[in-house]
Amino acid sequence: MKETVEAQKAVYVIDDDASMRESLRSLFSSVGLRVKAFGSASEFFVEKLPDAAVCLVVDVRLPGLSGLDFQEELNKANIDVPIIFITGHGDIAMTVKAMKAGAVEFLTKPFRDQDLLDAVKTALEKDEAKRKSQMTIAGVRFLFESLTPREQEVIALVTTGLMNKQVAAEMGVSEITVKVHRGNAMRKMKANSLADLVLMADMLGIRRTRA
Numbered sequence: 001m002k003e004t005v006e007a008q009k010a011v012y013v014i015d016d017d018a019s020m021r022e023s024l025r026s027l028f029s030s031v032g033l034r035v036k037a038f039g040s041a042s043e044f045f046v047e048k049l050p051d052a053a054v055c056l057v058v059d060v061r062l063p064g065l066s067g068l069d070f071q072e073e074l075n076k077a078n079i080d081v082p083i084i085f086i087t088g089h090g091d092i093a094m095t096v097k098a099m100k101a102g103a104v105e106f107l108t109k110p111f112r113d114q115d116l117l118d119a120v121k122t123a124l125e126k127d128e129a130k131r132k133s134q135m136t137i138a139g140v141r142f143l144f145e146s147l148t149p150r151e152q153e154v155i156a157l158v159t160t161g162l163m164n165k166q167v168a169a170e171m172g173v174s175e176i177t178v179k180v181h182r183g184n185a186m187r188k189m190k191a192n193s194l195a196d197l198v199l200m201a202d203m204l205g206i207r208r209t210r211a
Contacts, residue, residue, distance in 0.1 A: 008052040009124050010034040014044055014070070015059040015086070024057060027113055028120070039063075041070035049081070053131060055104070055123035057116070060087035060094065068094070071101050080130065082123035086111065140200045143189045151185040152206075154178055158194065159201040 011033050013024045021037040028035040038044050040063055044056075060067040071083055085098050088109040095106045104126065105119035144152065150171075157167045164182065168175040191197045201207040 008034070008050070009128075010036065010050055010052060010054045011057060011120055011124075012044060012047070012054060012081075013037040013057045014039075014041055014062065014067070015057075016040060016061075016063050017059070020059070024116075027116070031117060033120070041065040041067070041073075044070075053124045053128040055082040055084065055120055055127060057084045057086060057120065060085050060098075061089060068098060068101075071098065071103065075101060082126050084116070084119045084123055086116070137203050140189075140203050144200070144204055144206070146188050147185050148181075151181045151188070154181040155185050155189070155197060155201060156206050158182060159198045159207045 011024075011028045013021055013028075013035060015021050015024070015037070016039050018039070021039070025035045025037055034050075036047070038047075041058075042064055058067045058070060062070065065073065067085055067087075074081065074083075082104045083098075083102070084104050085106045086109060087094070087106075098106050104123040107116060107119065144155070147155065153171060154167060157170055158164070158178075162170065164175050164178045167182075168178045171178070185191075186197065189197065189200060191200065198207070
């Protein structure tokens, strides 16, 4: 089963050097990763990413859109994919700029195969963690959207720390009504405690700010 999961992960190589692309394709394939290679950044933008953990290995100096400009375009488009930069002509300023923009690693050619594989492993783990977090949030949002508007309002208020009586005054309803809505909401949200609800509310960004 583990081998199947690993095989779903993918590395996208962007390098204008055909021999380097082939070398990296061989390296990543040897450890069971799917690999797709491109000669320029523009070729990548028409690619549909798989529903699996992915990362990019990008040469800094590319024809047309440079590696750093490509990173900037990805950020502008809210395409959050871990990037590992490789280059034969790196400098400190370039490295700092790439890392500040979120790059996982910046390797100067020639680099050790193991260093690159370690960087790819880190990048894929980062993307996998992000995907799991997004799935968790999506699940919580689905449960929250199953609540009635009143139940949603109660959740937004009780998770600020207000007592049922205070929530009732805020909403202009009876305390018993708040208790009923709160109980129904906790059941639907599958929350075992107020702490669970607070965590869920923070995930969704729905907690009201207290004056």
